Amino acid sequence: MDELKHQVMINQFVLTAGCAADQAKQLLQAAHWQFETALSAFFQETNIPYGHHHQMVSYDRNPPV
Numbered sequence: 001m002d003e004l005k006h007q008v009m010i011n012q013f014v015l016t017a018g019c020a021a022d023q024a025k026q027l028l029q030a031a032h033w034q035f036e037t038a039l040s041a042f043f044q045e046t047n048i049p050y051g052h053h054h055q056m057v058s059y060d061r062n063p064p065v
Contacts, residue, residue, distance in 0.1 A: 017042050
């Protein structure tokens with residue numbers, strides 16, 4: 001029964017987080033099958049500060065002729 005419950009949790013995690021099933025299983029196992037804890041860990045790992053990877057790009061709509 002636990003195996004079925006775990007598979008359902010893995011599937012839910014994949015749908016919620018958009019990650020691979022293997023990664024979902026690893027995170028859930030590490031969090032002792034606490035869904036919210038695993039999800040929080042996933043988003044903390046993937047949370048990259050906005051300023052580090054995105055740059056504002058300005059395009060001049062009317063370039064000099």
